Structure formats: C-alpha cells, structure tokens
Amino acid sequence: MLPPPAIRAQKGRGAVSNLQGRYEKQAREDFDDGWSHDDDADAGAPAWRTQVTDEQAKTILTRNASPDLPFNVSLNPYRGCEHGCIYCFARPTHSYLGLSPGLDFESKIFAKVNAPELLRRELARPSYVPEPIALGVSTDAYQPCERERRLTRRVLEVLHECEHPVALITKSALIERDIDLLAAMAAKRQAVVAxxxxxxxxxxxxxLEPRAAAPARRLRTIRTLTDAGIPVGVSIAPVxxxxxEPELERLLEAVSEAGAVHAHYVVLRLPWEVNPLFQQWLQAHFPDRAQRVMNRVRDMRGGKDYDSSYASRMRGEGVWADLIRQRFDKATQRYGLNAARSSRFKQLDASQFKRPPVPPPLGARARTPPDGQLDLF
Structure with missing residues (x-):
C-alpha cells in the first residue's frame, strides 16, 4: 500500500488544504498513485491568488446574547480573511457559501460594499438604541483589501459623524491610517482598540498568521495608538x-511596555472544520510535538477536541487551564494590566449619539433642500 501524501504547507497561506465544508454532499480525497513526483507537482502548481468579490449585504449589524462576550452588537465589513490565521473561529462560516473553510476562506474574500449605507440606515431607525459596536470581530476589518476598498474607513466616518461608540480588534498596522477619526472619538470616550x-x-x-502584521510591527502599532490618546488593549488569542503558551509572560511584558492598558486571553478553540485544519497545520509545521499539543488541548476540553459550552469555551477547564489562568493573572498584576475584558466596553459613552437624517430609499436620488434639512415625507 502506498503511504499517504505528505502534508505540505502553501507558501503565504495558513491552511495547508482546501478541506471540504460540512455541508457538501460529496466527499473528495487526495490520493497519490505514485506516478508524479512531489517536485514536479510543486513546480506546476499555480499560485493561490486572492479574489475579492463585491457583495450587496441585506443587513449589517449582528446581535448576540452570548454570556461570555462583552459586546451585544458587531459589524464585519468582510467575509473571509486574507490574514490566513489557521486558528480563526470564523473559518467554518465559509461552508455556508459552499466554499472551503481552508484555503478558500483566506483567498476568496467578500466585501460588503454597501456596509456604510446599511449602517446609516440602521442608525436612523427611530427604534434604534445605541450601544457599543464591535467592529471586525469575526474577520479583520483591516485585512489587506481594506487598503483599496476603504469600507472600514467609511463605516468609522458614519460612527464618528453620529458620535456612536465603537470597539475595534485587529492584527493590522493599517489601523494607524484612521487615527484621525479614532483619536477624536477616543477623546469623547467613543472608541477603544484591541x-x-x-x-x-x-x-x-x-x-500561524501568514499575512497579518509581524509581532514587532503590532507592538509599534500599540505604541502609536497609545501615543495618540486611544486606549489599547491586547487579546492574547489563542494560547x-x-x-x-510558553511566551505568555513575555507577551504581557512586551505589550505593557508598548503602552497597552488591559489584556485578556483565550485558549485554543477548535470548532467544526477548524479542528482538522489546525491538526493538518500541526503536522506540517510542528510534527515533533503535534500529539503533545492535541493531548494538552483535550486535557483542557474534558477529553474532547473542543467543548462549545459558554462556561468553558474561552478558558478551558481542568488543571492545565487553571495553571494558564494563574500565570495570566499574576503576570497582568505584575505589569499593571487590567485583565477585565469588559472594562473597555463599559468605559464607552453612548449618551452623545446623534441620529443621522433618514436617508432616501436605496437607489433613489436624495432631494436635499437649500437649508440642508430633509423632509419627513
């Protein structure tokens, strides 16, 4: 019997395969029949290019009632993420599109081109009650295509105009481009960054994160944002x-020196297709310790690869999870970091919210009187 084909990493990509989504009706499996050599196959393989497709979204705000999340409302201008983080919990969402959570997720990106307009319409609703919006939670709002699309920038302009609070999370130095908006909002307690x-x-x-900013560059971004007066926290995720995990204390020391004011952590989560994709990544990059890693993951998940219960999905359970928690708590105390993840949301002020004028129907031309006041009817 021929041995299974070796697991090879794709240069510049996190996933090492285009694993099928869980909703596919037919299964496909690679098979090496011995006729081709690996070198020949690699030489003829086309580059895995990124494709960005425009999408007209129907809604733009997502609401959740998860007790372990510090926010209730989120907004994601993009579906899929070119950063290619192998551990991304949003990978399985590409299965809903009939695409792979593997290489498709990081190379086939969908840009919600009407996101700013949809947000404005949502904020204009008489029934809308303002509360902090988490921007870029599922997929990074500052991934590479944002340089040209500028959807995140336009969303921030709407929030800035309406004095609406926002919290952003990113791995990209591109956020520095929007310091003019974020600093002005932070001065009114309307913006924080993680x-x-x-x-x-x-x-x-x-x-691990092939197309995200390098670690040293992210530390510089923390310092740049902090010097601009924007409160910055750090997400050590995943551990x-x-x-x-061995770097936990050094990470917290480094972000404290860079100016971060709070930090939180999340242990590795492996929901749905993330589990086999991550294990493929382990075999490709860390075959010497792959089994040890998974054994420790199972120690923190009650013997399973993943447990989705709200009580433990972020921190895990058992001796090893408790040890990580103790190490994190002692380090945050040592370096003066606030470990309460919800603190950055509690400090945001929604009391100054200004409801925007009701926009005209989609596709219609706006009729603006000379005095700038729109008609009610």
Missing part, C-alpha cells in the same frame, strides 16, 4: 499549548 498578539516569534507568526 490588538491581537499571539506570539513574539516571527517564525511562528509567519505560519496554544507548547507553541505560544
């Missing part, structure tokens, strides 16, 4: 046993 930092090791980051 930067995700998983490792200080650039070699690990290149495979991966035996890979990023």
């Amino acid at each position: 930067v995700t930092l998983t490792t200080l090791d650039p070699a690990i980051a290149r495979t 991966i046993p035996f890979i990023t």
Whole structure:
C-alpha cells in the first residue's frame, strides 16, 4: 500500500488544504498513485491568488446574547480573511457559501460594499438604541483589501459623524491610517482598540498568521495608538499549548511596555472544520510535538477536541487551564494590566449619539433642500 501524501504547507497561506465544508454532499480525497513526483507537482502548481468579490449585504449589524462576550452588537465589513490565521473561529462560516473553510476562506474574500449605507440606515431607525459596536470581530476589518476598498474607513466616518461608540480588534498596522477619526472619538470616550498578539516569534507568526502584521510591527502599532490618546488593549488569542503558551509572560511584558492598558486571553478553540485544519497545520509545521499539543488541548476540553459550552469555551477547564489562568493573572498584576475584558466596553459613552437624517430609499436620488434639512415625507 502506498503511504499517504505528505502534508505540505502553501507558501503565504495558513491552511495547508482546501478541506471540504460540512455541508457538501460529496466527499473528495487526495490520493497519490505514485506516478508524479512531489517536485514536479510543486513546480506546476499555480499560485493561490486572492479574489475579492463585491457583495450587496441585506443587513449589517449582528446581535448576540452570548454570556461570555462583552459586546451585544458587531459589524464585519468582510467575509473571509486574507490574514490566513489557521486558528480563526470564523473559518467554518465559509461552508455556508459552499466554499472551503481552508484555503478558500483566506483567498476568496467578500466585501460588503454597501456596509456604510446599511449602517446609516440602521442608525436612523427611530427604534434604534445605541450601544457599543464591535467592529471586525469575526474577520479583520483591516485585512489587506481594506487598503483599496476603504469600507472600514467609511463605516468609522458614519460612527464618528453620529458620535456612536465603537470597539475595534485587529492584527493590522493599517489601523494607524484612521487615527484621525479614532483619536477624536477616543477623546469623547467613543472608541477603544484591541490588538491581537499571539506570539513574539516571527517564525511562528509567519505560519500561524501568514499575512497579518509581524509581532514587532503590532507592538509599534500599540505604541502609536497609545501615543495618540486611544486606549489599547491586547487579546492574547489563542494560547496554544507548547507553541505560544510558553511566551505568555513575555507577551504581557512586551505589550505593557508598548503602552497597552488591559489584556485578556483565550485558549485554543477548535470548532467544526477548524479542528482538522489546525491538526493538518500541526503536522506540517510542528510534527515533533503535534500529539503533545492535541493531548494538552483535550486535557483542557474534558477529553474532547473542543467543548462549545459558554462556561468553558474561552478558558478551558481542568488543571492545565487553571495553571494558564494563574500565570495570566499574576503576570497582568505584575505589569499593571487590567485583565477585565469588559472594562473597555463599559468605559464607552453612548449618551452623545446623534441620529443621522433618514436617508432616501436605496437607489433613489436624495432631494436635499437649500437649508440642508430633509423632509419627513
């Protein structure tokens, strides 16, 4: 019997395969019949290029009632994320589109081109009650295509105009482009930022988060935002046993020196297709410790690869999860970091919200009187 084909990483990509989504009716499996050589196959393989497709979204705000999340409302201008983080919990959402949570997720991006207009219409509703919006939670709002699309910038302009509070999370230095808006909003307690930092090791980051900003660059972004008067927190997510977990204390020290004011962490989560994709990544990049990593993950998940219960999905359970919690708590105390994740949302002020004028129907031309006041009817 021929051995299974070796797991090879795609240069510049996080996933090592285009694993089928769970809703596919037919299954496909790679098989090496021995007729081709790996070198020949690699030489003829086309580059995996990124495709960005315009999408007209029907709605733009997502609401949740999860007790372990500090926000109730979120907005994501993009579906899919070119950063290619192998651990991304949003990967399985590409299955809804008939696409793979693997390479498709990080190379086939959908831009919600009407996001700013939909947001304005939502804020104009008489029934709308303002509360902080978390921007870029599922997929990074500052991924590479944002440089040209500028959807996040336009969304922020709407929020800035309406004096609506916002919290952003990103791995990208591109957020520095919008400091003019964020600093003005932060001065009124209407904006906070969280930067995700998983490792200080650039070699690990290149495979774990291949198209996100390098760790050193993210530390510079924290300092730049902090110097502009914008409160910055750090998300140590995920904590991966035996890979990023040994750096926990050094990470917290580094972000404290960079100016971060609070931090939180999340242990590795492996929902749905993320589980096999992550294990493929382990075999490709860390075959020497892949089994140890998964054994420790199962120790923190009650013997399973993943447990989705609200009580434990973010922190895990058991001896090892408790040890990580103790290490994190002691380090945040040592470096003067506020460990309460909800604190950054509680400090945001929604009392100054200004409802925008009711926009005209989609596709209709707006009729604006000389005095700038729109008609009610």
